[in-house]
Amino acid sequence: MSESGEISEFGYIMELLARGKVTIRNIERELICPACKELFTHPLILPCQHSICHKCVKELLLTVDDSFNDVGSDSSNQGSPRLRFPSPSVDKIDRISRPGWKRNSLTPRTTTFPCPGCEHDVDLGERGINGLFRNFTLETIVERYRQAARAATAIMCDLCKPPPQESTKSCLDCSASYCNECFKIYHPWGTVKAQHEYVGPTTNFRPKILMCPEHETERINMYCELCRRPVCHLCKLGGNHSNHRVTTMSSAYKTLKEKLSKDIDYLIGKESQVKSQISELNLLMKETECNGERAKEEAITHFEKLFEVLEERKSSVLKAIDASKKLRLDKFQTQMEEYQGLLENSGLVGYAQEVLKETDQSCFVQTAKQLHLRIQKATESLKSFRPAAQTSFEDYVVNTSKQTELLGELSFFSSGIDVPEINEEQSKVYNNALISWHHPEKDKADSYVLEYRKINRDEEMLSWNEIEVCGTSKVISELDSNCNYAFRVRAYKGSICSPCSRELVLHTPPAPVFSFLFDEKCGYNNEHLLLNLKRDRVESRAGFNLLLSADRIQVGYYTSLDYIIGDVGITKGKHFWAFRVEPYSYLVKVGVASSDKLQEWLRSPRDAVSPRYEQDSGHDSGSEDASFDSSQPFTLVTIGMKKFFIPKSPTSSNEPENRVLPMPTSIGIFLDYDKGKVGFYDMDHMRCLYERQVDCSHTMYPAFALMGSGGIQLEEPVTAKYRDYQEDM
Numbered sequence: 005m006s007e008s009g010e011i012s013e014f015g016y017i018m019e020l021l022a023r024g025k026v027t028i029r030n031i032e033r034e035l036i037c038p039a040c041k042e043l044f045t046h047p048l049i050l051p052c053q054h055s056i057c058h059k060c061v062k063e064l065l066l067t068v069d070d071s072f073n074d075v076g077s078d079s080s081n082q083g084s085p086r087l088r089f090p091s092p093s094v095d096k097i098d099r100i101s102r103p104g105w106k107r108n109s110l111t112p113r114t115t116t117f118p119c120p121g122c123e124h125d126v127d128l129g130e131r132g133i134n135g136l137f138r139n140f141t142l143e144t145i146v147e148r149y150r151q152a153a154r155a156a157t158a159i160m161c162d163l164c165k166p167p168p169q170e171s172t173k174s175c176l177d178c179s180a181s182y183c184n185e186c187f188k189i190y191h192p193w194g195t196v197k198a199q200h201e202y203v204g205p206t207t208n209f210r211p212k213i214l215m216c217p218e219h220e221t222e223r224i225n226m227y228c229e230l231c232r233r234p235v236c237h238l239c240k241l242g243g244n245h246s247n248h249r250v251t252t253m254s255s256a257y258k259t260l261k262e263k264l265s266k267d268i269d270y271l272i273g274k275e276s277q278v279k280s281q282i283s284e285l286n287l288l289m290k291e292t293e294c295n296g297e298r299a300k301e302e303a304i305t306h307f308e309k310l311f312e313v314l315e316e317r318k319s320s321v322l323k324a325i326d327a328s329k330k331l332r333l334d335k336f337q338t339q340m341e342e343y344q345g346l347l348e349n350s351g352l353v354g355y356a357q358e359v360l361k362e363t364d365q366s367c368f369v370q371t372a373k374q375l376h377l378r379i380q381k382a383t384e385s386l387k388s389f390r391p392a393a394q395t396s397f398e399d400y401v402v403n404t405s406k407q408t409e410l411l412g413e414l415s416f417f418s419s420g421i422d423v424p425e426i427n428e429e430q431s432k433v434y435n436n437a438l439i440s441w442h443h444p445e446k447d448k449a450d451s452y453v454l455e456y457r458k459i460n461r462d463e464e465m466l467s468w469n470e471i472e473v474c475g476t477s478k479v480i481s482e483l484d485s486n487c488n489y490a491f492r493v494r495a496y497k498g499s500i501c502s503p504c505s506r507e508l509v510l511h512t513p514p515a516p517v518f519s520f521l522f523d524e525k526c527g528y529n530n531e532h533l534l535l536n537l538k539r540d541r542v543e544s545r546a547g548f549n550l551l552l553s554a555d556r557i558q559v560g561y562y563t564s565l566d567y568i569i570g571d572v573g574i575t576k577g578k579h580f581w582a583f584r585v586e587p588y589s590y591l592v593k594v595g596v597a598s599s600d601k602l603q604e605w606l607r608s609p610r611d612a613v614s615p616r617y618e619q620d621s622g623h624d625s626g627s628e629d630a631s632f633d634s635s636q637p638f639t640l641v642t643i644g645m646k647k648f649f650i651p652k653s654p655t656s657s658n659e660p661e662n663r664v665l666p667m668p669t670s671i672g673i674f675l676d677y678d679k680g681k682v683g684f685y686d687m688d689h690m691r692c693l694y695e696r697q698v699d700c701s702h703t704m705y706p707a708f709a710l711m712g713s714g715g716i717q718l719e720e721p722v723t724a725k726y727r728d729y730q731e732d733m
Contacts, residue, residue: 035146038120039064044146048136051128053232054121055139062133064117123466125484135217137233147208159205161186171205179209218243227256325400332393339392342382352382421502424452424476424495431491433483433510433690434582435517436722440477441493441505449495449502454478459488459509479722485580486514511690514674514683515578517721520570520706527606532566533710540718542568544589544710565593567605570706574677581706582672582687582719585643590712596675596682596698597638597707637699639682640707643667644714650694665693670719677704687719 037044039060046058056064115128129135160168161183171181175191177200182190191197214224214234222236230248234256239245251259271278344351356375362368422444430440437456443449452475455468471478473493483489490509495502521539522528528535534543544566570581574596585592597605642649648671650663670687675698683695698704708716 031145032149035142035149043150044139044142047139047142047146048133049139049233050119050121050126050136051231052119052122052124052126054119055142056120058133058138060120061136064120065115065128065132131218137214137217140214144208147206150207159207163190173202173204174206174209176201176203176209181205181207225253226250227253229256321400321402325397328397328400332395335392342385352378421449421495421497421500423503424449424493424505426491426493426505426508428508430477431508431510432722433489433512434719434722435513437480437483437489437491437510437512438477438722439480439491439493439508442476443495449497451496452476452493453496454480454491454493455504456480456489456491458484459490483512485512485516487512513580513582513672513690514685515580515676518572518574518579518581518675518706519721520572520581521718522708523569523571526569526571527567527602529566533568535568539571540720541715542708542710543586543715544713565709565711567602567707567709569597569602569708573599573703573705574675575703576677578674578676578678580672580674580685582670582685584670584717584719585667586715586717587646587667589644589710589714589716591642591644591710592714592716593640593642593707593709594671594716595638595640595673595684595707596704597640598699598702598704600702601637602705602707637702638707639696639698640709641684641694643671648693651696668693672719673706675700675704 032043035043037047037057037060038054039056042057044055044057047055048058048061049055115130115132116125118124119126158170159174159181161171162168162180163186164183169183169185172184173187174181175187178190178197187202191200216222216224216234216236216239219236219238222238224234224236226235226237226240227233228235228239228245228248228250231245234253235243235245235250240248240250341351356379359368359371359375362371424441424443427440427442430438432438439454439456441452443452452473454471454473456471457466457468460466471480488509488511490507492504492507494504522535522542524535524539532545534545535541583594585594641651646667648665648667650665652663668686668688672685672687672690674683674685674692676682677700680697680700681695682698683692685692710716
């Protein structure tokens with residue numbers, strides 16, 4: 005079949021289905037790849053038991069790999085990519101498909117991608133695609149479906165010279181279709197090829213024996229009950245399934261076939277019930293459509309009433325403004341006419357000039373007295389000029405802030421159930437997410453539904469996950485690292501549901517949480533430091549005589565700093581831990597240090613002389629020309645006096661105002677041991693404040709140092725017990 009025919013094949017099949025020309029049952033929904041939305045082509049079985057086209061797996065891996073290359077080192081908002089990725093170039097796919105292909109720059113550096121069927125991350129392991137089984141059963145069913153859909157379309161001979169003839173049989177050993185003449189030519193009587201197995205015309209060729217993908221020369225003969233996949237005897241003897249429970253292939257075949265047949269018989273026996281429920285669903289769909297249209301009409305009516313009220317208020321307000329404007333203009337006009345009368349030969353002045361021409365003394369005195377009073381009044385008003393009205397309309401500014409807020413919260417009628425509100429102060433995310441909310445006591449709900457979903461890098465959101473909760477808090481586990489999650493909650497009282505609360509977005513830590521306690525043996529100075537019984541809090545007692553500047557702390561000066569480290573070391577992988585520094589702390593240093601460096605720091609001052617200043621995360625090392633780029637076996641940053649001090653760097657401004665930040669409520673440390681990188685985070689916003697390289701050639705430990713009054717509290721992991729404790733509080 006031509007390439008254009010392959011592209012339009014799915015539409016052609018669906019057209020035949022619509023015309024009723026396909027007699028096979030309507031199972032097309034099960035035969036469509038969830039990634040490309042086309043009929044399966046060479047489907048592979050993923051570890052989650054969903055199937056996906058062979059080509060789609062490659063596209064997903066290459067697309068995820070390209071997305072990591074685009075993001076680079078900035079991984080502050082990573083998440084699992086959505087489906088329907090833009091396809092990578094055909095050249096890339098062809099290169100990794102060639103025999104003898106070796107790992108190079110085009111190799112996908114990740115073997116993990118989200119399954120298009122269940123959206124859970126799938127890890128293919130070291131063997132990648134080569135470790136997946138081909139779903140021959142599904143492939144055969146798809147081929148039957150294709151044959152039924154294109155019964156009128158013949159399969160042509162693969163060996164004929166143009167124009168090809170219609171094939172009459174297909175050879176399973178040659179994986180080709182032949183007409184009668186070509187079959188006789190290529191399968192002559194008396195030769196080995198004459199013994200080949202052949203069937204009717206088909207395009208689906210499958211191997212006669214299923215071979216192990218991990219041991220390519222071994223035949224599949226057992227079934228791993230734990231992994232739910234076929235294996236060979238080498239997998240059981242010394243492979244990944246050596247400690248797993250396995251059964252024979254015949255036994256697994258019999259058991260699974262009996263179960264499947266039994267379940268199918270049960271469903272077939274319930275066919276009348278299924279049809280009844282389908283009819284009920286059709287009625288519900290029609291009822292939903294009618295109710296939805298009715299609800300839309302009611303909503304339009306309510307908004308039109310609001311528009312009418314707004315138009316009425318708008319008209320009233322505009323009339324009041326116009327009336328005030330007219331009154332003020334009239335006053336200004338009257339005042340202006342009075343002042344125009346003060347001009348020569350006009351108004352009051354002109355009248356007075358005419359009165360002065362009167363020669364009869366009695367008549368002059370009779371008129372001049374009142375005129376003189378008017379002239380005096382005009383003179384006084386001229387000396388103290390005051391406008392007759394105000395030009396500002398500040399008193400007529402419409403205040404709509406409250407109404408705007410109310411309209412912004414406009415929602416559906418909840419029959420008296422108020423919307424619950426998520427408590428942002430009590431909600432947090434660490435190893436798990438703890439979401440707390442409160443609800444008015446008078447509207448105590450019977451239950452709540454907490455919804456959450458992940459936001460990917462493109463600000464697109466997946467479907468909501470729902471959890472029913474009886475209380476007012478819930479711990480959610482198994483969240484992906486370095487991802488944004490949105491949370492919201494709604495209340496239920498009987499069958500009545502409230503609107504959803506405002507969404508709360510939290511960012512998960514960039515790596516799994518590393519659990520440890522303070523080490524009370526290695527270097528712990530009980531004369532200066534006070535450790536609690538749980539070993540998750542340490543305090544430094546005040547009263548030291550020597551207080552040095554934070555920028556010139558001598559690391560090896562044992563009378564200045566008191567060190568304490570974690571009781572568990574790190575030798576590989578990515579890890580994250582968090583803690584709180586008490587606001588009253590004078591000077592605290594936090595970070596990581598290697599085992600050999602800790603031995604140097606913690607040895608007795610009697611056995612060694614204090615070393616020179618060393619570079620700790622950018623601090624002076626005895627010279628301002630110290631190399632900032634050199635990788636040290638430790639990194640410590642300074643915190644104190646409610647400030648977080650960004651170490652000096654040759655690539656950024658070293659002005660004090662640019663290096664001093666407010667101290668976060670909680671501080672996180674992210675260590676990537678394999679890449680030799682450490683970062684310091686503001687836990688409130690999960691924002692990286694500072695990052696640098698660190699030498700991880702030895703075992704690395706969480707390291708802390710205190711001077712003067714201070715305290716450090718390790719962040720407590722979020723567990724169900726933690727939630728109960730918070731509720732009791």
